[in-house]
Amino acid sequence: MGGDPVTRDPFAVLLAEYEDALTALTRLESAAEGLEADPASEPDRRAVRAILDVLRGAVRDHNEREERALFPLIVDQLPTGVFEEGHRALWTLEEELGRLLDGPGDDPRVASVAREIVDRLRRHIQRENEVLFPMAREALGPGGVQHLAASGRSPLAREQLIHYIAHAVAQPAADEWGDRGIVTVIMIMMNFRAQGRLGRLRGRPTRTRRE
Numbered sequence: 001m002g003g004d005p006v007t008r009d010p011f012a013v014l015l016a017e018y019e020d021a022l023t024a025l026t027r028l029e030s031a032a033e034g035l036e037a038d039p040a041s042e043p044d045r046r047a048v049r050a051i052l053d054v055l056r057g058a059v060r061d062h063n064e065r066e067e068r069a070l071f072p073l074i075v076d077q078l079p080t081g082v083f084e085e086g087h088r089a090l091w092t093l094e095e096e097l098g099r100l101l102d103g104p105g106d107d108p109r110v111a112s113v114a115r116e117i118v119d120r121l122r123r124h125i126q127r128e129n130e131v132l133f134p135m136a137r138e139a140l141g142p143g144g145v146q147h148l149a150a151s152g153r154s155p156l157a158r159e160q161l162i163h164y165i166a167h168a169v170a171q172p173a174a175d176e177w178g179d180r181g182i183v184t185v186i187m188i189m190m191n192f193r194a195q196g197r198l199g200r201l202r203g204r205p206t207r208t209r210r211e
């Protein structure tokens with residue numbers, strides 16, 4: 001990834017995040033193969049648990065951001081409902097996988113549910129990347145996406161900012177976000193302020209210097 005998270009093309013952000021998800025799915029698939037050979041394989045169960053954390057964390061956050069920020073902009077022109085249903089089916093499977101991992105250590109259903117998640121999420125990602133995102137970009141207009149990102153009114157960028165702030169405020173300084181999270185928030189806020197965007201986020205003009 002890389003680039004400015006605020007001004008970067010929102011679709012490039014979504015595509016890059018899904019690349020990370022596909023990498024996680026490759027690992028989940030090989031763990032499922034291991035569990036098909038030996039349902040009690042502890043390293044494979046640990047791998048499934050670690051990837052489930054990614055799915056419930058970063059990937060779910062991605063999908064919820066799509067629903068909050070992107071889908072409302074295009075719902076009149078594109079069939080977003082089927083993608084929302086896809087998210088919910090996936091979340092249900094993730095809950096099931098979590099329950100199974102908390103159960104008996106040799107349950108063969110861990111492998112089968114893991115495989116179902118791999119297949120379902122891969123299809124979902126392919127449909128969004130190859131069909132929904134290009135159509136959404138077109139629906140928003142040739143300059144629309146760039147304008148949204150550049151003006152700071154990109155809902156994805158705004159959601160991202162709110163997400164960072166919520167985490168930095170909610171988490172104690174010693175946790176995984178820690179100082180890095182707070183520095184990130186400050187840098188994003190400075191970026192927004194430097195470009196006169198804070199006022200627009202709040203719905204009023206920003207004063208960039210003392211009068």
Ligand SMILES: [Fe+2]
Pocket residue numbers: 063066083087124128
């Ligand atoms: Fe999605």
